[in-house]
Amino acid sequence: MTASNTESLRAAAATYWTPKRLKDQFGGKKLLLAPIDAAELLHAIGLMAQDGSFSRDNMRKFTQINHMIQCLKPALDDLVKRHTKISIVDLACGSSFLTLAMSWYLTHVMQHEIDVLGIDRRGDLIEKSTKIAQKCNIASFVRFAKGDLQDIDLEQYGMTRIHLTTALHGCDIATDYALAIGLRHKSDHIAVAPCCQAELNRNLQKNLPEGYDGALAPVFAIPQISREICADLTDAMRVLLTRSKGYAVTASEFVPSEHTPKNRLLLATRRGNFHTQSYDKYETLKKSLGDQGIFLEALLQNAT
Numbered sequence: 498m499t500a501s502n503t504e505s506l507r508a509a510a511a512t513y514w515t516p517k518r519l520k521d522q523f524g525g526k527k528l529l530l531a532p533i534d535a536a537e538l539l540h541a542i543g544l545m546a547q548d549g550s551f552s553r554d555n556m557r558k559f560t561q562i563n564h565m566i567q568c569l570k571p572a573l574d575d576l577v578k579r580h581t582k583i584s585i586v587d588l589a590c591g592s593s594f595l596t597l598a599m600s601w602y603l604t605h606v607m608q609h610e611i612d613v614l615g616i617d618r619r620g621d622l623i624e625k626s627t628k629i630a631q632k633c634n635i636a637s638f639v640r641f642a643k644g645d646l647q648d649i650d651l652e653q654y655g656m657t658r659i660h661l662t663t664a665l666h667g668c669d670i671a672t673d674y675a676l677a678i679g680l681r682h683k684s685d686h687i688a689v690a691p692c693c694q695a696e697l698n699r700n701l702q703k704n705l706p707e708g709y710d711g712a713l714a715p716v717f718a719i720p721q722i723s724r725e726i727c728a729d730l731t732d733a734m735r736v737l738l739t740r741s742k743g744y745a746v747t748a749s750e751f752v753p754s755e756h757t758p759k760n761r762l763l764l765a766t767r768r769g770n771f772h773t774q775s776y777d778k779y780e781t782l783k784k785s786l787g788d789q790g791i792f793l794e795a796l797l798q799n800a801t
Contacts, residue, residue, distance in 0.1 A: 506549075510533045530598055537632075541633050542598075569661075580660055583609060583611045584656055588664040589666075589671045590617045593617075595665055599663075611638050614641070614651070616641070616644045646674035660685045662675065672689050672694075674796065680744075680797065690760070696792055711787060740772050741775040747763070748761055750762070
């Protein structure tokens with residue numbers, strides 16, 4: 498984006514987003530990523546029109562991005578205080594809205610040095626995100642690479658010390674891969690938003706011992722309910738396994754449920770190396786499910 502185009506877009510955003518309009522739209526709430534301050538980024542990712550406005554759907558996405566950054570702010574503030582340069586990996590980054598918005602916030606608002614790597618197996622999305630980073634003049638510290646999480650080597654990209662690992666809506670076991678990568682690298686903070694947690698339900702339907710009469714047996718016999726319950730159980734087991742590696746973990750809603758049912762955010766902060774009580778709780782829960790665990794357990798077998 499040329500300097501003249503940037504200035505023109507910023508001017509349009511400043512004209513459109515008057516104090517009154519900002520108050521009417523956001524109720525006076527302070528935005529971490531404001532329309533005027535991030536006009537060129539928001540335009541480049543397709544949310545902001547040339548006149549500075551948003552469509553209704555894009556306004557929803559813009560609000561979600563701000564809320565997500567707000568959820569991550571305690572972790573980002575912690576990293577800014579402790580590290581002169583923050584290393585971030587976004588796994589299964591998809592369209593990379595979070596990667597780009599978070600990078601913009603850290604560099605343009607927090608004025609902090611970063612090194613960001615987004616990884617996804619879809620080459621078309623990687624190419625698109627790379628072009629956006631170039632257009633917004635942030636490609637020197639925000640990179641994208643095509644790769645599969647099951648065999649990605651972060652060190653080949655110079656990412657030897659990871660401060661923040663993120664993965665939004667990594668489908669099914671992609672979230673397990675993302676968690677395992679963050680845990681293996683002893684990432685200071687990990688943030689994942691699970692999606693389509695199907696593995697546990699699939700395994701239970703195939704592998705429950707004949708005559709299984711656990712307390713949840715009637716639930717697992719009802720397919721639609723079993724899928725929903727198993728999604729929650731999967732995330733509970735992910736929390737326990739992550740805690741067992743010395744992390745404090747919380748689960749919260751990061752997108753209003755009227756927008757999407759896939760709105761659980763797991764936030765983990767490293768406190769130590771091990772927490773055996775959490776692993777014991779995982780084993781107890783696993784035993785109650787006919788000894789059916791989740792994929793993350795296998796991925797962590799060799800993690801130290």
